[in-house]
Amino acid sequence: MNISTSWLREWSDPKVSDIDLAEKLTMAGLEVDKIGPVAPDFEGVVVGVVVSCERHPNADKLSLCVVDIGKGSNLQIICGAPNVRKGLKVAVATVGAVLPNNFKIKKAKLRGVESFGMICSEAEIGLSDEHEGIMELDSSAPLGENLRYFLDLDENIIELDLTPNRGDCFSVLGVAREVCAIYDLALPKREYRAKVTGKRTFNSTISSPKACPKYLTRIIEGIDTAAKTPQWMAQRLLRSSQQLHSPVVDITNYVLLELGQPMHAFDLKKINGDINVRMAKDGEKIELLNEQTVALRDDTLVISDQHSAIAIAGVMGGISTATEDDSTEILLESAFFDPISISGVARSYSLYTESSLRFERGVDYELTHRAMERATELVLEICGGKASEINQCIDASSLPTIEQINITSEKISRVLGFELDPAWIESKFKSLHFDTISHGNSSWTIDPPSFRFDIRLQADLIEELVRLYGYDKVPVHNLSSTVNISSANQTQITSHDISHSLVNRG
Incomplete structure (x- = not known):
């Protein structure tokens, strides 16, 4: 993942150089493969x-x-x-x-x-x-x-090599959260609320709630077909290795990079009837945006209208309902798809998309509304039009459940081999946006946030602490032990023991 330092610093701006920032990210577990300016010297x-x-x-x-x-x-x-x-x-x-x-x-x-x-x-x-x-x-x-x-060509681009468990960092917001935790900074609270002037509604249903517990849509009509993607947005997309398309598509890609929520825009006039989120029929065909036609399996989650599948959920939309330069009415989609239901689907059809990359690793299920409002704001600002209220289908019982984790400083010290200050421990838990209940005796009950699918065990919490403490600061101890080696009676040594010993010696 590529991210510009100027964009990142709009969210979290420690008073250090870009090189120092990159080193800190690497030491905290977000490996920086490369950092360099947008353009060479001229x-x-x-x-x-x-x-x-x-x-x-x-x-x-x-x-x-x-x-x-x-x-x-x-x-x-x-x-x-x-x-x-x-x-x-x-x-x-x-x-x-x-x-x-x-x-x-x-x-x-x-x-x-x-x-x-x-x-x-x-x-x-x-x-x-x-x-x-x-x-x-x-x-x-x-x-x-x-x-x-x-063109701000002296800004640096950070290329991150993220591990599969850190799906929460596939966005500017996610990396900014890490920077704030590293440098003890406060993450700015940015709330979005688009102006609603339209009165249209859209019906959608979910037939597979386990695979898709939350599905939001919103109609925006009156899109200005002459609108162009502004230079500041185009510049950030290009520097994040994204191609430019139409303003609406560029906006959904921008929100994906900024907040980490994959989104899709349908041409409303091309949708036949209501939308249903369901499993595909075996052999059902769909022509995708890359002009590839695939025969679907019955274990593939799709978005469909009353006639056919119009998108592979969490992977790629279909060409039949794609927005074009003359599209004036769009249907924005923001959804949460279960990682297990999406995992491997893209690869099984020889596809790779930015959406599937994130949904397979887990996208924050509490982000869908915020991303919808952000995308709507940008569409109204850049393309004009009227936005209607959000239409939502939510099966709360199928959303992920987060189990509390109890941990003590004694447990942390026993695993790490050295002690950490309890006050520091608690401050880091809070900087990581963990809901923390202190029991007053150096023990805590932790509720991991909805965007951290990788925090489920005590060991996960200890790993978070040690990476923020700094792997390079972990004390090195020479292990020593008193071992009594007793001789064995030859009559107690079997031929199997002898042959095994000889094999070990080559």
Whole structure:
């Protein structure tokens, strides 16, 4: 999982360097595979606008451009990109600029016409491998602004290698919780509440409550089809290794990365009747968003309308109800699927998705409403429209149950081999968002939070304490023992014992 440090610091901002933060995360069990800037070093690249664009007099595939970089006189630049055009905001490497791999920009003459700089593609400044055309910057980009500053290219990206038991950390929120626990910081309380102006309802039922105890939907109508994904969101998605799609799909992906709740958006007009969450019929077919058609097994949980399956639950939606650029009415979905019911389903159909990755490891079942409100807020802000009330199907008896865990400082010391301060122990339990009841004699009753599926035993609690204490701080003791070795009577040694001893000696 990739996460930008600037996004993370909006949630939790310890006053340490990004390198120190990465080291702390690794020592706390969230291994950082790599940390580095968004783009390699380059200098002399600024924001410009194409004032005019005409065909090169001596080359059909080249354009003769006049570019304003906000410095008074305009620059004449020859460009071969097919997407260059008048009025476009672009990244301009001026004469004297130094691009990655020490590539220096000099005044040049192309087919008899002088060129004073270069209009850059993403590949030329090391942002991606995209070289089919030049970068198209947002129309709000200020002329003459240093590109590194405008695109925040000096921020670092942390690449995390998370263990399967830490599904709660597959989000900015999850990693921020860890940072707060490590540095004794308070996690900001961010509540979302979208404005409800619509009055439409939608009916959905759950036929398999054990596999899907909670299923929420919401209608948003009046979507502006001309809306575009804002640059700040697109930038964060791309830096988290997510592709860009339509604004609605980008918003659901953004909420997945921010909060850890996979979501889906259906085109409401393409749904036939009500929705039912059920097990698939053996051999039932569905064409997925990746244009792959699969024959379903009867152990696969699906989302279906009155005619057919329209999504594999927790894995991927179907193409028949996918949102498109002209979709004006959508149905947002936010659900909790049982990890055991989802585990292995994606792989069995040769699929891998960000949703299945999280649902297999366990998604917080108390997050569904919060994520729905957050996604709705963003849709209304970016795409407009009217949101109706949330429609919910919840089988409370099928939701996960969390057992209390009793533990004492004596037990902790006996397992670790050294003592921890009881006050420190209690403070760390609370920083991990464990509901903690202190019994006053260095013993506690712990209620793990709904997002920690991996905390079920005393050993799990002790592991949490020692990783926050620091594995590198655990004292090393040389073990010593007095052992009495007595001789054995030869008559008591069997031939089997002799052969076993010889085998052990090679």
